[in-house]
Amino acid sequence: MITIDTTMRWLSVPVVRGTRAWPPLAALLVGILAGLVGMAPAARAQLQIDITQGVVEPVPIAINAFLGSGAEEAQVGRDIAAVISANLDRSGLFRPLDPASFIEKIANFDAAPGFANWRVINAQALVTGRVTRQSDGRLRAEFRLWDVFAGTQMTGQQFFTAPENWRRVAHVISDAIYERMTGEKGYFDTRVVFVDETGPKDRRVKRLAIMDQDGANLRYLTDGSDLVLTPRFSPTSQEITYMSYGAGFEPRVYLLNIETGQREAVGNFPGMTFSPRFSPDGQRIIMSLQSGGNSNIYTMDLRSRQTTRLTNTPAIDTAPSFSPDGKFIAFESDRGGSQQIYVMRADGGEQRRISFGPGIYSTPVWSPRGDVIAFTKQTAGRFLIGVMRPDGSGERVLTEGFHNEGPTWAPNGRVMMFFRDTPGADGGPQLWTVDLTGYNERRVPSPSFASDPAWSPPIN
Amino acid sequence: MRNAAIISGLGHVAVIAMLSLGLPSADRFESAPIETVPVEFVDISELTKLRAGDRKAEPKETQEAATEAPPEDPHETPPPQRQEQAAAPPPAPEPQVPEPPTPVPAPKPAAVPAPAPRREAKSEPEPAPRDKDEAEQRAAIKNPPMPALRPPPPRRSPPAPKRENFNPDNIAALLNKIPDQSQPRQATELAAQTPAFGVATGTNTPAMTMSEVDAIRAQISRCWSPPIGVQGAETLAVRLKLALNPDGSLSQPPEVVNAAGGLAFQVAAESAMRAVRRCQPYNLPAEKYETWRSMLVRFDPREMAGG
Numbered sequence: 001m002i003t004i005d006t007t008m009r010w011l012s013v014p015v016v017r018g019t020r021a022w023p024p025l026a027a028l029l030v031g032i033l034a035g036l037v038g039m040a041p042a043a044r045a046q047l048q049i050d051i052t053q054g055v056v057e058p059v060p061i062a063i064n065a066f067l068g069s070g071a072e073e074a075q076v077g078r079d080i081a082a083v084i085s086a087n088l089d090r091s092g093l094f095r096p097l098d099p100a101s102f103i104e105k106i107a108n109f110d111a112a113p114g115f116a117n118w119r120v121i122n123a124q125a126l127v128t129g130r131v132t133r134q135s136d137g138r139l140r141a142e143f144r145l146w147d148v149f150a151g152t153q154m155t156g157q158q159f160f161t162a163p164e165n166w167r168r169v170a171h172v173i174s175d176a177i178y179e180r181m182t183g184e185k186g187y188f189d190t191r192v193v194f195v196d197e198t199g200p201k202d203r204r205v206k207r208l209a210i211m212d213q214d215g216a217n218l219r220y221l222t223d224g225s226d227l228v229l230t231p232r233f234s235p236t237s238q239e240i241t242y243m244s245y246g247a248g249f250e251p252r253v254y255l256l257n258i259e260t261g262q263r264e265a266v267g268n269f270p271g272m273t274f275s276p277r278f279s280p281d282g283q284r285i286i287m288s289l290q291s292g293g294n295s296n297i298y299t300m301d302l303r304s305r306q307t308t309r310l311t312n313t314p315a316i317d318t319a320p321s322f323s324p325d326g327k328f329i330a331f332e333s334d335r336g337g338s339q340q341i342y343v344m345r346a347d348g349g350e351q352r353r354i355s356f357g358p359g360i361y362s363t364p365v366w367s368p369r370g371d372v373i374a375f376t377k378q379t380a381g382r383f384l385i386g387v388m389r390p391d392g393s394g395e396r397v398l399t400e401g402f403h404n405e406g407p408t409w410a411p412n413g414r415v416m417m418f419f420r421d422t423p424g425a426d427g428g429p430q431l432w433t434v435d436l437t438g439y440n441e442r443r444v445p446s447p448s449f450a451s452d453p454a455w456s457p458p459i460n
Numbered sequence: 461m462r463n464a465a466i467i468s469g470l471g472h473v474a475v476i477a478m479l480s481l482g483l484p485s486a487d488r489f490e491s492a493p494i495e496t497v498p499v500e501f502v503d504i505s506e507l508t509k510l511r512a513g514d515r516k517a518e519p520k521e522t523q524e525a526a527t528e529a530p531p532e533d534p535h536e537t538p539p540p541q542r543q544e545q546a547a548a549p550p551p552a553p554e555p556q557v558p559e560p561p562t563p564v565p566a567p568k569p570a571a572v573p574a575p576a577p578r579r580e581a582k583s584e585p586e587p588a589p590r591d592k593d594e595a596e597q598r599a600a601i602k603n604p605p606m607p608a609l610r611p612p613p614p615r616r617s618p619p620a621p622k623r624e625n626f627n628p629d630n631i632a633a634l635l636n637k638i639p640d641q642s643q644p645r646q647a648t649e650l651a652a653q654t655p656a657f658g659v660a661t662g663t664n665t666p667a668m669t670m671s672e673v674d675a676i677r678a679q680i681s682r683c684w685s686p687p688i689g690v691q692g693a694e695t696l697a698v699r700l701k702l703a704l705n706p707d708g709s710l711s712q713p714p715e716v717v718n719a720a721g722g723l724a725f726q727v728a729a730e731s732a733m734r735a736v737r738r739c740q741p742y743n744l745p746a747e748k749y750e751t752w753r754s755m756l757v758r759f760d761p762r763e764m765a766g767g
Binding site (some may be wrong): 046047048049050052053054055056057059124148149154179180181182183184279345369371437449 | 571608627667673676677680681682684685686687688690691710713723724726727728733734737738752754755756757758759760761762763764
């Protein structure tokens with residue numbers, strides 16, 4: 001029989017024997033709750049404003065000619081300021097102001113400038129410097145970067161160097177200014193190696209050439225007797241790896257030391273080797289090896305010359321590129337029917353496709369920042385260079401042009417260089433740079449036609 | 461049994477504490493208080509009737525009618541007040557549209573109780589209804605503007621209650637013609653006595669209208685050039701505390717409230733401070749100085765960094 005308890009005795013608080021602990025506990029709970037409620041933050045009657053949109057524009061910066069004790073130093077000071085101006089202007093993030101508009105003439109490097117004079121011309125930053133010749137013949141170059149609207153110095157450094165090295169000092173100072181103003185490492189103290197092309201279109205003479213990133217100090221590394229392709233810098237040493245088609249030889253991968261000029265072939269493989277690149281630690285070369293109609297990816301240790309095969313498919317796998325931490329490799333493969341981009345672990349495992357858009361994807365290059373992979377895409381007769389995240393998402397196009405190809409990253413992962421063809425019988429490839437945001441597309445001046453650029457790591 | 465009770469009690473306290481105080485690492489979720497914008501629905505027939513009525517009305521001297529004093533009257537429909545306020549588009553275009561010809565002065569009869577509302581809205585003429593006195597507004601919206609809009613003669617009266625030439629006789633005349641004219645008065649008097657909802661952060665100082673806040677935002681953002689393209693730029697939100705002089709210039713250097721380490725944050729903070737310094741002095745309403753003398757500005761580049 002079921003009895004229904006209507007007394008609702010179960011609602012009453014149970015009497016616990018020895019109830020000494022019970023009431024104090026209840027009081028404690030109540031007290032804590034009251035305390036929590038009372039601790040609620042007092043409402044602040046302060047006006048709050050959210051700014052979510054700004055203006056994307058280059059920072060106006062005033063760069064003064066560096067002061068010099070004598071006529072020679074003054075000339076070097078003017079040259080250094082000119083190089084810094086050109087570097088910052090080329091980056092697209094700064095707008096060096098015309099020196100003719102400066103109101104104040106900086107005469108004392110150690111004194112603070114009159115900031116009101118610089119605010120009037122709307123300079124947000126100010127660079128002053130000085131060049132002095134030391135007793136041992138070396139040059140001392142020092143600079144200060146000022147925040148005009150705050151009225152304070154942002155940074156100041158000094159460098160000692162041989163007098164003929166003044167260009168490098170200018171690049172290093174440009175890097176310091178760039179880093180202090182943008183928060184990113186600079187890329188001005190670097191070099192670019194590329195394939196210089198001269199002669200008629202059907203009989204081009206291709207030579208390896210190297211120059212500073214602003215086009216100065218150009219010199220040729222090979223004499224043009226062999227066809228050279230795809231040069232790549234080593235991240236750790238002054239070496240370049242590239243492909244060369246010698247007369248009567250099948251294409252081989254070579255190592256070239258920039259300083260000594262010494263050249264050696266990397267291994268002796270049956271078949272053709274393509275698109276060599278260094279690993280981030282500079283100890284291995286990764287490349288694709290073709291035998292029969294099949295092309296697969298191999299790495300080779302530079303010291304032991306031992307090769308390891310990474311892909312084993314009947315498709316064409318080529319153009320491999322390491323991630324900056326050395327854990328992954330991006331490469332191009334047509335195993336899915338058309339050329340697409342794949343990513344695999346450094347030991348060759350877990351190969352998966354990351355590009356899925358329409359068209360043909362090729363030449364993946366992992367950014368030194370590790371956040372994106374650049375690639376070339378051909379679709380509907382158009383040539384595009386774009387970036388996507390390593391998982392394949394966020395694909396966006398940076399530039400479109402005739403035969404756009406061959407992206408290479410500056411060491412800070414912010415600027416990319418590539419080459420583009422000009423149509424016609426007299427046309428030829430030219431080097432171009434573009435910013436990661438897709439802005440600021442600029443032509444890189446070269447003595448003749450140029451292709452296949454590769455950006456060096458910072459020189460140190 | 462007692463131990464279990466103690467453990468359970470402590471466990472409950474711990475959970476309640478966590479729920480109330482939040483985890484230490486979590487960011488405060490702060491959202492700006494949403495300012496309410498009252499919207500009225502005006503029946504078109506009322507307005508057409510009104511227009512028809514206007515044509516038949518006999519003209520009277522209207523020097524005062526030309527001068528509008530909507531700010532004094534919190535029960536006026538927001539749009540006319542907004543027009544006086546700033547060049548910003550009114551939030552409620554609907555009542556706006558029929559406004560221009562005659563309705564503008566017409567609602568003023570609802571200002572019949574003008575002295576009363578003026579009293580309690582001592583320092584907040586027209587921002588009050590917008591974001592403070594919701595109850596008031598609701599009461600006012602219920603009946604007022606419509607009966608107010610209907611008759612042309614009411615048009616004459618508004619100048620009266622507004623300015624010193626407040627003529628009770630005129631109002632009596634109005635009341636005779638419009639029997640339900642008293643309702644808005646009751647509503648407002650009632651509202652004057654009952655507490656209004658308002659905003660949690662409201663004070664006695666006049667709040668900034670949305671258009672004024674937008675004006676500040678526009679003035680600062682046109683000078684702000686954040687460092688986008690830097691890796692992780694979208695996470696670098698900078699909060700600055702500004703102290704301003706009455707003329708809109710900074711009285712002291714801006715202070716970074718959410719200081720964090722790293723060069724990237726320092727560069728972001730500098731770009732925010734440079735923006736604030738470049739665009740001073742700011743053009744802000746002088747009568748609300750107490751409200752904007754100290755403000756917290758948050759620079760968040762998340763929307764700009766497309767990635």
